[in-house]
Amino acid sequence: MSVAIKEEMKISIARDFSSTPGSRNIFEGAYSGEEFLIKILEPKFQSILQSDNTIEIDLDGTEGFATSFLEEAFGGLARKYDPKLVLEKLYFISNDEPLLIEEIKSYIQDARRK
Amino acid sequence: MNFFRKYSRYIIATLIGFLAGFLLQKIFHPFFDEKLDPIELAGIVLTIILALYVEFVIRPSFSNKESVRNVILQQVTTIKEQLIGIHQVFIASREKTPLPENEKMRIVSSFRTLSNEINFLKEIIEYSRIAPTQTRFQTIFKEYLKYKKNVTGFRFEDPTFSYDRKFFIKIDNSHKEFMKTLIHLIIELNQS
Numbered sequence: 001m002s003v004a005i006k007e008e009m010k011i012s013i014a015r016d017f018s019s020t021p022g023s024r025n026i027f028e029g030a031y032s033g034e035e036f037l038i039k040i041l042e043p044k045f046q047s048i049l050q051s052d053n054t055i056e057i058d059l060d061g062t063e064g065f066a067t068s069f070l071e072e073a074f075g076g077l078a079r080k081y082d083p084k085l086v087l088e089k090l091y092f093i094s095n096d097e098p099l100l101i102e103e104i105k106s107y108i109q110d111a112r113r114k
Numbered sequence: 115m116n117f118f119r120k121y122s123r124y125i126i127a128t129l130i131g132f133l134a135g136f137l138l139q140k141i142f143h144p145f146f147d148e149k150l151d152p153i154e155l156a157g158i159v160l161t162i163i164l165a166l167y168v169e170f171v172i173r174p175s176f177s178n179k180e181s182v183r184n185v186i187l188q189q190v191t192t193i194k195e196q197l198i199g200i201h202q203v204f205i206a207s208r209e210k211t212p213l214p215e216n217e218k219m220r221i222v223s224s225f226r227t228l229s230n231e232i233n234f235l236k237e238i239i240e241y242s243r244i245a246p247t248q249t250r251f252q253t254i255f256k257e258y259l260k261y262k263k264n265v266t267g268f269r270f271e272d273p274t275f276s277y278d279r280k281f282f283i284k285i286d287n288s289h290k291e292f293m294k295t296l297i298h299l300i301i302e303l304n305q306s
Contacts, residue, residue, distance in 0.1 A: 023269065023271030024268075028269055029272065066271050068270050071267065097233075099233040100229065102255070
């Protein structure tokens with residue numbers, strides 16, 4: 001009998017990407033939301049799609065996030081995949097700015113309304 | 115049950131007072147009127163109970179509500195001041211083409227401070243469990259997101275970004291709406 005073990009992948013934006021997250025699109029400059037989505041978030045998201053696993057996203061340790069970065073990274077993922085699935089699979093940690101979690105969730109929920 | 119535990123000392127003191135009264139009446143009965151009017155006695159008992167109830171139940175509950183209301187008012191005022199601060203930074207930087215990186219950083223970090231102040235308000239409201247204020251908080255959060263999106267959304271981090279006339283009107287309108295929700299909450303709290 002096989003038992004499915006629920007594992008959690010971790011992404012720290014400050015450690016794995018940048019402590020100064022930048023613009024919305026790649027052509028606007030370094031460390032954009034689009035770059036984070038393509039290089040880090042989406043590949044990890046795809047790798048857990050067929051499993052029960054979730055991704056823990058640590059938002060702490062950065063200089064702060066502009067709406068453009070967050071909307072493009074997380075809203076962008078919800079435009080490619082089912083927003084409900086994105087909300088189920090992503091788990092956020094934000095001690096520096098707790099309200100950021102609700103903010104990101106609102107971008108995921110509203111992503112398809114654009 | 116909690117009422118009796120909390121005010122047991124006062125209840126015991128009242129009972130001792132009654133007992134002492136009856137004993138005194140027994141000992142020095144020639145000095146007291148033998149006839150005891152039950153209506154008068156009930157009146158005295160009710161007056162004492164009412165006085166104790168007002169003093170130890172109603173008044174503390176009013177003052178608790180008032181202090182919670184004051185904490186919320188103070189927090190909303192802090193948020194209002196933060197919002198004015200961010201808007202002043204925006205107004206000072208809207209003529210700059212492109213918007214300098216240090217100004218962008220200042221705006222983003224100011225939003226972090228504002229976000230944390232709003233989160234603190236959320237925690238106070240959740241703790242106080244004042245239902246209408248909870249509903250009002252959702253509007254405040256919605257207006258905050260709208261304002262932040264207008265100030266730091268679009269191509270904000272693009273090195274060539276600057277606020278043009280179109281942005282200015284949008285940002286100014288969302289700032290007014292955000293401010294309006296805060297003022298509505300202040301009025302509501304003052305009227306409650």
